[in-house]
Amino acid sequence: MRIETSVTRLLGIDLPILLAGMSWVTSNAALPLAVSRAGGLGVIAAGPMYPEALEEAIDTVRRGTDRPFAVNMPLYRKGAEEILDLLEAKRIPVLIASQGGPQKYLDRFKAIGTTCMHVVASEAHAVKAAQKGVDGLIVVGGEAGGHPPAELVSTLVLVRAVAKATQGKIPLVASGGFADGNGLAAALSLGAGAANFGTRFIATPEAGVSEGYKQAVIDAGVADTRTVGRGLGMIRTLSNDFAEEMAALELAAAPEERRRAVFSASTLKMAAFDGDLARGKLEAGQSAGLVGRLMPAGEIVAEIARDYAVCIGDLPQPAE
Numbered sequence: 352m353r354i355e356t357s358v359t360r361l362l363g364i365d366l367p368i369l370l371a372g373m374s375w376v377t378s379n380a381a382l383p384l385a386v387s388r389a390g391g392l393g394v395i396a397a398g399p400m401y402p403e404a405l406e407e408a409i410d411t412v413r414r415g416t417d418r419p420f421a422v423n424m425p426l427y428r429k430g431a432e433e434i435l436d437l438l439e440a441k442r443i444p445v446l447i448a449s450q451g452g453p454q455k456y457l458d459r460f461k462a463i464g465t466t467c468m469h470v471v472a473s474e475a476h477a478v479k480a481a482q483k484g485v486d487g488l489i490v491v492g493g494e495a496g497g498h499p500p501a502e503l504v505s506t507l508v509l510v511r512a513v514a515k516a517t518q519g520k521i522p523l524v525a526s527g528g529f530a531d532g533n534g535l536a537a538a539l540s541l542g543a544g545a546a547n548f549g550t551r552f553i554a555t556p557e558a559g560v561s562e563g564y565k566q567a568v569i570d571a572g573v574a575d576t577r578t579v580g581r582g583l584g585m586i587r588t589l590s591n592d593f594a595e596e597m598a599a600l601e602l603a604a605a606p607e608e609r610r611r612a613v614f615s616a617s618t619l620k621m622a623a624f625d626g627d628l629a630r631g632k633l634e635a636g637q638s639a640g641l642v643g644r645l646m647p648a649g650e651i652v653a654e655i656a657r658d659y660a661v662c663i664g665d666l667p668q669p670a671e
């Protein structure tokens with residue numbers, strides 16, 4: 352099946368389905384490879400990866416498919432310059448940069464033909480990044496797992512606002528809250544050319560996180576996430592001992608040093624790698640409540656596309 356949009360044309364993919372770059376979850380070859388092979392865009396999350404592991408993952412994806420894939424690069428990460436040099440040397444087809452401004456990478460990657468997408472979480476940043484000349488924007492709304500926008504503006508409102516502000520001049524990917532074909536239909540109706548799927552792909556055999564983390568996503572309901580760490584790099588995470596402690600400190604307006612101490616004692620790695628479900632950062636979006644079971648990533652892509660077709664076929668048509 353093919354569903355053609357501004358984003359599939361930009362990226363050279365069959366389906367407007369992107370695997371969201373997620374530290375640990377997609378910091379491997381298996382998950383991005385499965386998504387790219389199925390016709391979406393697989394994304395390797397470089398955030399926590401050593402250069403050697405990243406290079407190996409890029410090579411493995413390339414050996415496994417000749418379809419496009421991307422690397423997600425948080426520009427604030429330690430050793431960012433070295434990683435950017437590596438990505439340039441590997442001439443990756445698509446770069447998805449988050450945090451920081453496009454001037455840090457744009458000219459050098461455009462010069463080698465890499466498609467440059469930038470992650471934004473506000474209208475102002477979207478307009479600025481578009482003016483700087485990035486090829487596409489990933490617009491992250493408040494439902495998202497990981498780092499949602501500070502004011503938690505919902506994806507429904509933010510994507511629409513960015514679509515109006517950018518007037519169809521740049522392809523948009525909607526991110527945050529999408530889990531199935533109905534979600535994809537919603538994203539395209541808002542003016543995006545694709546949806547980014549994060550939390551949905553945590554519940555896959557290919558995801559690089561502990562089995563307990565995957566099960567916690569499957570078990571969660573739509574109201575089981577919390578946003579904690581306001582002012583400290585806020586995250587949306589599943590409720591657990593860590594999140595409850597942070598929420599209680601925030602409610603009590605505890606001093607910043609105390610909140611920072613608790614916030615930084617917990618990491619995503621603890622949940623993802625060590626399987627510490629009580630004290631780790633179990634980052635996930637509200638869409639966890641829409642995830643019902645573990646499924647291979649390629650099957651998820653195919654199911655989203657099929658359900659999208661059914662969904663748009665079922666939409667009521669206006670009559671005179």
Ligand SMILES: Cc1cc2nc3c(=O)[nH]c(=O)nc-3n(C[C@H](O)[C@H](O)[C@H](O)COP(=O)(O)O)c2cc1C
Binds near residue numbers: 373396448548634637
């Ligand atoms: C566990 C986890 C890790 C994430 N890591 C990153 C990251 O390294 N870089 C990034 O740009 N976004 C990251 N995100 C945000 C996702 O790219 C995406 O915006 C979000 O998952 C979309 O919302 P959804 O989970 O409802 O699909 C992460 C999200 C999660 C859930």
